[in-house]
Amino acid sequence: MKIIVLMKQVANKDAILRINKDQTWIEESDLSYEVNESDGYALEESLRLKEKHGGEVVVCTMGAARVKAVIKDALARGADRAIHIVADDSLRPSPFAAASIIAGAIKDEHPDLIMSGLQSDDNSYAQTGVILAELLGLPHATIVIEVDASGEGLRVKRELESGWYQWYTMPKPALLTIQSGISQIRYATLKGIMAAKKKEIREVTPQMDANTASHQKVTKIYFPQKQKQTQFLGNGDAKAGAAMLADKLRTEARII
Amino acid sequence: MKHGILVFIEHRAGAINKISYEAIAAAQDIGAKLNQPVSAVLLGANFQDLAQQVTAYKLDGVMYADNEKLAEYTPDGYADAMENVVRARDPFLVIFPHTYLVRDFAPKLSARFGKGVISDCIRAGLENGELVFSRRIFLGKIDADVVPNSDAPVFATFQSGAYRGETAEKGEGAAVETMAVEVGEIRMKPEPAFQEVKSAVDLTKAEIIVAVGRGIKGQENLQLVEKLAQILGGEVAASRPICDAGWLPIDRQIGSSGQTVAPKLYIALGISGAIQHLVGMKNASTIVAVNKDPEAPIFDIADYGIVGDIFEVIPALTEEVKKLKG
Ligand SMILES: Cc1cc2nc3c(=O)[nH]c(=O)nc-3n(C[C@H](O)[C@H](O)[C@H](O)COP(=O)(O)OP(=O)(O)OC[C@H]3O[C@@H](n4cnc5c(N)ncnc54)[C@H](O)[C@@H]3O)c2cc1C
Numbered sequence: 001m002k003i004i005v006l007m008k009q010v011a012n013k014d015a016i017l018r019i020n021k022d023q024t025w026i027e028e029s030d031l032s033y034e035v036n037e038s039d040g041y042a043l044e045e046s047l048r049l050k051e052k053h054g055g056e057v058v059v060c061t062m063g064a065a066r067v068k069a070v071i072k073d074a075l076a077r078g079a080d081r082a083i084h085i086v087a088d089d090s091l092r093p094s095p096f097a098a099a100s101i102i103a104g105a106i107k108d109e110h111p112d113l114i115m116s117g118l119q120s121d122d123n124s125y126a127q128t129g130v131i132l133a134e135l136l137g138l139p140h141a142t143i144v145i146e147v148d149a150s151g152e153g154l155r156v157k158r159e160l161e162s163g164w165y166q167w168y169t170m171p172k173p174a175l176l177t178i179q180s181g182i183s184q185i186r187y188a189t190l191k192g193i194m195a196a197k198k199k200e201i202r203e204v205t206p207q208m209d210a211n212t213a214s215h216q217k218v219t220k221i222y223f224p225q226k227q228k229q230t231q232f233l234g235n236g237d238a239k240a241g242a243a244m245l246a247d248k249l250r251t252e253a254r255i256i
Numbered sequence: 257m258k259h260g261i262l263v264f265i266e267h268r269a270g271a272i273n274k275i276s277y278e279a280i281a282a283a284q285d286i287g288a289k290l291n292q293p294v295s296a297v298l299l300g301a302n303f304q305d306l307a308q309q310v311t312a313y314k315l316d317g318v319m320y321a322d323n324e325k326l327a328e329y330t331p332d333g334y335a336d337a338m339e340n341v342v343r344a345r346d347p348f349l350v351i352f353p354h355t356y357l358v359r360d361f362a363p364k365l366s367a368r369f370g371k372g373v374i375s376d377c378i379r380a381g382l383e384n385g386e387l388v389f390s391r392r393i394f395l396g397k398i399d400a401d402v403v404p405n406s407d408a409p410v411f412a413t414f415q416s417g418a419y420r421g422e423t424a425e426k427g428e429g430a431a432v433e434t435m436a437v438e439v440g441e442i443r444m445k446p447e448p449a450f451q452e453v454k455s456a457v458d459l460t461k462a463e464i465i466v467a468v469g470r471g472i473k474g475q476e477n478l479q480l481v482e483k484l485a486q487i488l489g490g491e492v493a494a495s496r497p498i499c500d501a502g503w504l505p506i507d508r509q510i511g512s513s514g515q516t517v518a519p520k521l522y523i524a525l526g527i528s529g530a531i532q533h534l535v536g537m538k539n540a541s542t543i544v545a546v547n548k549d550p551e552a553p554i555f556d557i558a559d560y561g562i563v564g565d566i567f568e569v570i571p572a573l574t575e576e577v578k579k580l581k582g
Contacts, residue, residue, distance in 0.1 A: 096370065215370075
C-alpha cells in the first residue's frame with residue numbers, strides 16, 4: 001500500500017505570537033516551529049499501516065526551506081521518501097489553492113491512500129484534505145480515529161460530536177483526515193535519524209494558475225477583543241494569587 | 257442574477273440540530289444588512305415534516321431536497337444534492353453551521369465551484385459596503401478578517417455560539433418547496449452511529465471540576481491535580497491532548513468531542529482555551545484559569561485568573577483551600 005501523508009509546519013504552540021507591522025500575518029522572524037499536531041498523528045497511522053500491510057510512506061509538505069525540519073523528522077520516524085513543494089513564506093495559499101498545488105505535485109504518484117491531519121493549528125481552515133480528495137476524484141472521510149485496511153477497501157471510524165462515533169466503509173484509493181489521539185506517536189530512533197540522511201527528498205516548484213489564486217483574502221489580523229472582565233489575582237505572585245483565589249471562592253463565588 | 261442567501265439546515269436522528277438556528281440567525285443578520293432575501297434548505301429522504309418546522313422562521317423560502325440516497329448522511333450524497341440546489345437557486349452566499357458534518361462535505365461542495373469555504377467564522381459585518389468575515393486563528397489567539405475574493409457563490413460556516421439561536425426571527429409565509437435532486441454514486445457506506453460504553457464517571461453531575469491541560473507536562477504530575485480536586489470535593493477532567501496521550505481516560509475529556517459540563521466551579525489548569533474545549537465548559541457558573549501565558553484565550557471566559565506557573569499555583573491553592581476547610 002502506497003500512502004502519501006500531508007504534513008504542515010506551524011508556529012510552535014507555546015510561541016508568544018506577535019503581529020507584523022502591516023497586520024497581515026504574525027511576525028515570523030524569530031518564531032519557532034513544529035509539525036502540526038494532527039499531521040503527526042497522520043504520519044504515525046500511515047507508518048503503522050505500512051508495518052501491517054507493507055508498502056511505502058511518502059511525506060509531502062509545502063513551504064520555505066525551514067519545512068525541511070518536518071521532512072527530516074518524518075523520514076527519521078520511518079517515512080520512505082519525501083516531496084517538498086518549495087514555496088515562499090509569502091505564499092500563504094487559501095485551502096483551494098493549497099489543494100490545487102498539492103494535486104499538481106503528486107499527480108504521478110497514484111497512492112492507495114492519502115492522509116492528512118484534520119486541520120492546521122495556524123489557519124484552521126479544515127479543508128485542504130477534503131478539497132484535494134475532490135480534485136483527485138477520491139472518496140474521503142474526516143476526523144478519523146481508527147483505520148482498518150485489512151479488507152479490500154477501507155473501514156474507518158469517524159468521530160462525531162459529543163462522544164458519538166460512526167464506521168464508514170469505502171473503496172481505495174481514498175483520502176482520510178486524521179484526528180489527534182488515533183494512536184501513540186513513536187519517537188525517532190538514532191538508527192532512524194541516520195537512515196533518514198540517505199532518503200530521497202524530491203523538490204517541486206508549485207505550478208501557479210487560476211486555481212492557485214486566493215479565493216479568500218485575509219485583510220487584517222489582530223488580537224481578539226476581551227469579552228469578559230477577568231479578575232486577575234496575585235500579580236505574578238503564585239502564592240498570593242492562590243490565597244486570594246481561595247478567599248474569593250469562599251466569599252464571592254461561595255463555593256468553598 | 258446571483259442573489260439571496262441560502263442557509264443549510266442540519267438534522268440528525270430525526271430532529272433539527274439546534275445549531276442550525278444559529279445559522280438562520282447569521283443568515284438573517286447578514287440578509288438584513290445587505291437587504292437580501294434568505295432561504296433555507298434541508299436535505300433528506302422523506303423528511304418533509306422536518307422542513308415544515310423550518311417554516312416557523314422568517315424566511316423567504318424553505319427548500320426541501322428529496323432523494324432516497326439522502327436517507328443517511330454521506331459526503332458524496334450531500335455534496336451532489338447541495339450542488340444541485342446551489343446551481344438551481346444561484347445564491348450569492350451559502351451559510352452553514354460549522355459542525356463535524358458540515359466540515360465533512362462543505363469543502364467538497366465548494367471545490368466544485370472552484371473555491372474553498374470561509375470556515376468557522378465568529379462574526380460577519382459590512383465595512384465600506386463590503387462583507388467581511390472574521391475567523392479565529394492560531395487556536396483562538398488571533399482574529400483574522402477575511403473577504404471573499406471570487407465570484408458568487410461564497411460559502412461560509414459559522415462557529416457554534418457565534419450567533420444565538422434564540423435570536424433567529426420567527427415568522428410565517430414561506431411554504432416548503434420540495435425539489436427533486438439528482439444524486440450520483442455513493443462511495444462511502446455508513447454504519448449506525450454509536451456511543452462507546454457508558455463511562456464510569458458522569459462529569460455532568462459534578463459541581464466542581466478541576467481540569468488539566470498540556471501545561472501539566474507529564475502523567476506523573478497529575479497527582480497534584482488529583483490532590484486539589486480531592487480537597488475541593490471535585491472531579492478531575494482534562495483537555496483533549498491529556499486523553500490523547502492516554503494519561504487520563506477519554507471519559508474525562510471536556511469539549512466538543514468529549515463531555516459538555518456546567519458545574520458551579522471549573523478550574524482550568526494549563527489549558528489554552530481552544531474553542532473545541534470552551535464549548536464543553538463555558539457555561540460553568542464560575543470559571544478559574546491558571547496559565548503562564550497572559551494572552552491565553554482561556555482568560556477571555558474566566559471570572560478569576562492567575563497568570564503563573566501551575567506547578568507553583570496548584571500546591572499553594574491546595575494548601576489555602578485546606579486551611580479554609582479547616
Ligand atoms: C475536531 C476537533 C475536536 C476537538 N475536540 C476537543 C475536545 O473535545 N476537548 C479539548 O480539550 N480539545 C479538543 N480539540 C483540541 C483543541 O483544538 C486544542 O488543541 C486542545 O484543547 C488544546 O489543549 P490544551 O489547552 O491542554 O493544550 P495547549 O493548547 O497546548 O495549551 C497548553 C497551555 O498550558 C499553558 N502552560 C504550559 N505550561 C504551563 C505552566 N507550567 N504553568 C501554567 N501554564 C502552562 C500554556 O501557556 C498553554 O496555554 C479538538 C480539536 C478538533 C480539531
